[in-house]
Amino acid sequence: MSNQEKLLEIKNLKQHFKVGKGTVKAVDGLTFDIYKGETFGLVGESGCGKSTTGRTIIRLYNATDGEVIFNGEDVHGKKSAKELKKFNRKMQMIFQDPYASLNPRMTVSDIIAEGIDIHGLASSKKARMDKVHELLETVGLNKEHANRYPHEFSGGQRQRIGIARALAVDPEFIIADEPISALDVSIQAQVVNLMKKLQREKGLTYLFIAHDLSMVKYISDRIGVMYRGEIVELAESEELYRNPLHPYTQSLLSAIPLPDPEYERSRKRKIYDPEKHLSENGEKRVLREVTEGHWIACTEEEFNKFNVTV
């Protein structure tokens, strides 16, 4: 994989929020790369900073520290409005809540065409509508839906509208922040299938944020496991599921219930005790590459141990 072209490089990204007197270190020193055309999965428990990471990358928040390099350019450097606009076209986002992410007062066509309007991508009204219709078809909806309002759609359909909106500006990179976790199981598949299809057809790159690990594994090429604002383990998805090294990853994996009664009867959960684990050794854990492409946050000592066992 390393021979692949890097689309996005994230270096020591930090995002701290001031809350009252204190600060919340929502993201605290993230470093990872995303390659062109891949799907990078980001998992972790609720509140570990996944959304913040996504939003900081796309500049919804100004990073406290660190760099986000997209196509070789620093996204967080000083930018003119024009450059920013250009950047906005290349990177897009799909949101978690299909109910909150569509403006209830706008028609579907206006929602989808928002990017077209902002960036002046359509020469005429007709061209604009054509593009909207095309996008609707791309996401499996049809023309008739263009003039309707979001509340008339089911969750899955709404999420697809959200995808169409993101696609309208022909982005290269899409951040999907838990795009399916608010959806019904039977509908999740619609969205995931669609995302896969789009990736194939348009060569998109995804940052896929989720806490549903089975879906993440299904869709991702590589997965990063986040814990308390930091990445604790990063590997290709097969590798991560087969050979989780970090105790937190292990506990996470062991907790997923699978639709398989037999298996469930015998499943044993591993419990991760951060107090114990983190206090084991005073040394700060840093990401180290244990095998090719498999990184884990560990101490020197642990690292040596891993090297032996693997």
Added chain:
Amino acid sequence: MSMKQEKLDELSDHMFQPANTDALENEQIAGESTGFWKDAWRRLKKNPGAITGLIIILIIVLMSIIGPGMNEYSYSQQDLSRAKLPAKVPVLENVDFLGLNGVDIRGTDQYEAKGVEEYFWFGTDGFGRDQWTRVWQGTRISLFIAAAAAFIDFVIGVAYGGISAYYGGRVDNILQRIIEVLIGIPNLILIILFILIFEPGIFSIILALSVTGWVGMSRIVRGQVLKLKTQEFVLASRTLGATSGRVIGKHLIPNVLGQIIITTMFTIPNAIFFEAFLSFIGLGIRPPEASLGSIINDGFKSLQIYPHLVLWPSIIISLIMIAFNLLGDGLRDAFDPKLRK
């Protein structure tokens, strides 16, 4: 879980042919297309209270337009020989309990006593002016003031609250402190100053209203915008590169509009009252023009003797208030996303 096996056996084979699954290809949505407003309107229509309110408002607005022209009297034409007549309405005068027969509360037929032939549907005031004409004329002015207040709410309140919340942080802090100060300054002083500078009358009243009248609205809008601006659809728009102007105009304002309308429903009665208070302290409308507030205030002194002077405008002011409140509550329900689905 019993099954009527025999019956099922009778089913013919062709029934088990694959069905036309065209439907599968096309996404469908149930029901007709309804926009947000249409939807709200549909729900409003089902709310008898709100509809009653709306109808009352429409009737009152209509009457305020045509009412003064419905008889030959003007609102300022005085005739002391027919002062303070109670209401008398043709036909209805024969229905005793309605009290529309020109007999005052002491039982004298004032029309007879004063030798008046004409009918005054709401009676006359101390100057012998036709109350019907004056009351509707007053309604017109009160409604005008109300409309102006609503306009101020829209222009100042919405913008102020919106800016405060949208820019947040220090801007918000400063703007909110300014409101505290505005509320702290006695606005009667400002009203008097306006009256001095701009002469008494509607204009001064409206200016006085615009000093603090919009504070409630700005609070509502601010609260809503604070909530909305972190909503994902706003974030989505920003990731698309939308400017602040676009976010405000396309996303925030349309979404607070419901709340704004509801708040307006409550602003309107308040404005009418505010004017009535000004009348009470003598700073209201410029005579002989009248507002509902000033008519009530003029008649108030003779409440015990000539209750009709207060009765009719009070009924109308109450109807307006009730109607706007009913409509406001109805709109709140109609716009409430939780009641949607």
Added chain:
Amino acid sequence: MGRYIGGRVVSMVITFLIIASLTFFLMKLLPGTPFNNQEKLTDTQIVQLNEKYGLNDPVAVQYFSYMKNLFVGDLGVSFQQDGREVSTIIGERIGPSAYLGFQSIVLGTIVGLFLGIIAALRHNSFLDYGTMVIAVLGISIPNFVIAGLMQYWLGVKWELLPVAYWDGFAYTIMPTIAIASIVVATIARFMRTEMLEVLGQDYITTAKAKGLSSTAVVIRHTIRNASIPIITIMGPLVVALMTGTLVIEQIFVIPGLGEKFVNSIMTNDFPIIMGTTLFYSLLFIVVILLVDIMYGIIDPRIRLAGGKD
């Protein structure tokens, strides 16, 4: 908490000073002299009086000397009442206003809450509309009309209550009702909305699922939560009512502050205007602070330190 309140107090003081200053300058724009029956005075005398009270100085000088006196707690003397201390005048007026305001708030709040709750529990029923109409009537008939009607019927015709004056509990009943009518309407309206909101919350279903009776659910789980937003509107309401309402005080002959305040503005009694304004804004600011603190007490989720707005 201490630090929070400290910070708030500082910002309150600033707000207070700004209000004081603005009011001072605006007040100076009012026309005419502040003197009683100014048309009786000769021009020379007016000049002399202005001199005596420092009204000939540039406004800025007057302002600073006012502020200086303010810091030592000297509010000056009334022009209209021939040299009586402003603080004395406010002192003797505030009692009735505060008493009446308090009583109206309590009565109005209780009735308003009750009506609001009933309306919400029977949402969209006849009872709901009925209650709301009653509540709305409370504000839609100007309260001086309500007051006048009560005075005539309850006082003169049926002789149930004293017509006017301020001389014991019986005397407070009619004015209280007249003022409370607004409170009732306002609270009822808010309470209805809030109750509807709360009744839709999951924890209400939880409470019902425990097998609690409907009354217990309403009393223990809804009222308190629904009341939290009510506290916000109570702030300004309390101030408005505690400081008296001109109209009611006039009709029921209550020696309250509201009447004095309006009168002082009409007569340019500058020291009284300033004194009352300062008193009002102080009360206002303090009440707002208390409301915020109350929030924290009633709603354990709001910790003062974090809770801005």
Added chain:
Amino acid sequence: GGGGSNNGGNNGGGEGNGDSASEQIMNLYATAEIPSMDTTQATDATSFNAMNQVFEGLYRLDENNEPTLGVAAEEPKEEEKDGETVYTFTIRDDAKWSDGSAVTAEDFIYAWHKALNPETISPYASMFGTAGIKNGNAIITEGDPLYGKVEELGAKAVDEKTLEVTVENQVPYFKSLLTFATFYPQPKAFAEEQGEEFALEADTMLYNGPFVFSEWNHGEGWNYKKNPEYWDAEVVNLEEITVKVVKDTATSVNLYETGKVDRATLDADFVDQFKDGEDFSTILEPTMFFLRLNQGENEALANKDIRKALFLAYDREGLVNVLLNNGSVAAKYFVPKDFVKGPDGADFREFAKDGFFADQGEAEAKEAWEAGLEALGTDSVDFEFLTTDTELSSTIAEYAKEQFESKLDGLTITINKQPWKQFLKLEDAGDFDISTGGWGPDYPDPMTFLYMFETDGAYNRMGYSSEKYDQLVSDAKKETDEAKRWEMMQEAEKVLMEEDIAIVPTYQRGLAIIQQPYVKNYYVHTFGADASYKWVKIEGK
């Protein structure tokens, strides 16, 4: 006197509780607070009325508005010297302050000097000049060599009980004036001791009148108690009087109906309800209402025909009978009737009983109007009608507007309703076309009205200037022959009204009163204090 349009305290009288008919308690109300109980400061009816009950000057007004002996033991000795008259008053031995100390001549001198002292800024300091007391005018005239020299006043305490007053300019109403609060004594020692606090509260003053304040709750009201130290205490029947400040007419009527007050003033609306009752009566006050016509600044109003048209177009009967309905009378004159009698014992008004242009009406108004317009070369005129924010002035303005507009073609009237202070400011600045004016007497003489419209008179305010009028007024002021003076004043009024038509008089104010029949001897006055309670008796309750 005063700008009668803004306030007027009214009191009513007498009830007691319980079955005893002899319970001597009267319950009243006032429409305003007492702004001041300092005799040198008060300007308003409420204060004057209260002072009349608790203080006493050399004279007080009796039932017939005639001065009767007060603190003075007997009629003064009169001596003519160098064209000046010296009155020597003897103060009653039993005239005492409520602390038992004697009322002395020095107390009078103290109070009078205080009033004249420019530093006191007493609004009625000019009364000394009006009364003709020597140097009274000079002392308060800036630039005069005597300015501020109060000791130069023609008044001296000869000994403890003897007061000598030198009058340089004899006026017939001299004794009446002495009943006015400005001429009351103040307890020197006590006042000096109290300093700034004097007369601010019930216990920071002393009383020498029939009553004392037993309680004074500013804002709420005040109570009187019989003053046992009063020299004439045995005449005083009432033991107690309560007064509350009631500003709302309906409330006061309701209080009357429930027996909480014994006397109430009615306005038009209530008259109908009470006019057939036994307890109803009307009083005609010597207070005049009129419209000022700004002839100084307004070109149209400078035209006499226009003014005449306005004078004639106004239907005063409707105003007094329907709108006011309280015993007010239509007035086409400026000096009120039933106010003062001339040397011949006839009312001043006898000479033009029904006022001026009495027999002319709408037709003449129109005629004059046309003539006026023609002279102006226009066919439409706009006037701004300045008035105050009170109910009554508003009513009058609305009525006037309709009267004028409906009868005079081409006239448009815009009503400008302003708060009182602003009204004064605008009026003073001549910033109006027509404004509502009112005037009540300061002393019982037509001059209290007529001097207003001298050129440059402080209350002229409308640019009226007539040499003839000025001459007549100033001559009348100096004239010592009563009959001549009377003639001059009548002539002056005629010039003002008939020749110049300077103002449009509207009505002479009446008061509609309801008073419990058991209140006896409640004497109402035409000038100074509104009433005297000294003789009131509760009987047959």
Added chain:
Amino acid sequence: MEKILEVNDLHVSFDTFAGEVKAVRGVNFHLNKGETLAIVGESGSGKSVTSKAVMGLIPNPPGRIKQGEIKFGDRNLAQLPEKEMQKIRGSEISMIFQDPMTSLNPTMTIGKQIMEGLIKHQNMNKSEAKERAIELLKLVGIPNAEGRVTEYPHQFSGGMRQRVVIAIALACNPRVLIADEPTTALDVTIQAQILELLNDLQEKMGTSIIFITHDLGVVANIADRVAVMYAGKIVETGTVDEIFYNPQHPYTWGLLGSMPSLDSTDEELIAIPGSPPDLLDPPKGDAFAPRNPYAMQIDTEMEPPLFKVSDTHYAATWLLHEKAPKVEPPAAIKKRMQGMAPDEPIIGAKDGGKHV
């Protein structure tokens, strides 16, 4: 096995502005003593309404039970007066709700919220109730229970709040516990803890549980029997093995197929196309037909009855009719059916970090 609860032909409707929403349209199921019945189905299929009907908590208006009976012992809960129902609620049948963040009263201490039910149903006095509350908190695994009874919900994390909610539900040792998506709002790790806790408690107390979810993983973990709901009806019911390894209804296929099987990534997920039917106007025939690739003519005309597959396994699909053509289930489902139970564990973490 003893049936503790039996629901027969339950119909529940809501009267809305748009018309009558037929949320539940003839549901039949029973609950045996000591077992866990899972009800699965997509959003809006009527799972919550069914369970609320059992609790007598259908808001009225707009909702009403149109017909059917809910037999609990010898009582028919569908017709029990409110007063009687209040005695049952919380003491004999209790309920846990989906979102622990919102199902606790934010202004009342945890302790009080637990004690309420105890005081009401068990006639305890305050101190007894408090003692029991602490005991319950310990039972659901809240550390330092004594200290925390006086705390407010916002001082607890999501997982802990859900434990509190469970403690409230268990307070009076109910015979039936209805859990309406009790873990949907939680993290996987916390979800696993809660599931363990429920399994545990059931073992200890023998409670019968109705567990509502749309997560098939959870179902596999906790259920003894499963009922699959679609559009207000139960379309398939059976033991957990029967449903997972031998599903018969195309909707069940869809559900199972839409979850990725963790061992392979290549195949497409089986999405159920379209969206759920409008319950205002449910389609004639099989409500699932419009989304069913195997639909037959009859599906559009006639509602399928429940066909018996085994004694414990029933499914409402015409495909089980003898005249119906044999259809091939989707590949993933076939794999399930063939293997009945997959030989190998699907993921490596099955027994923790044995690879390390």
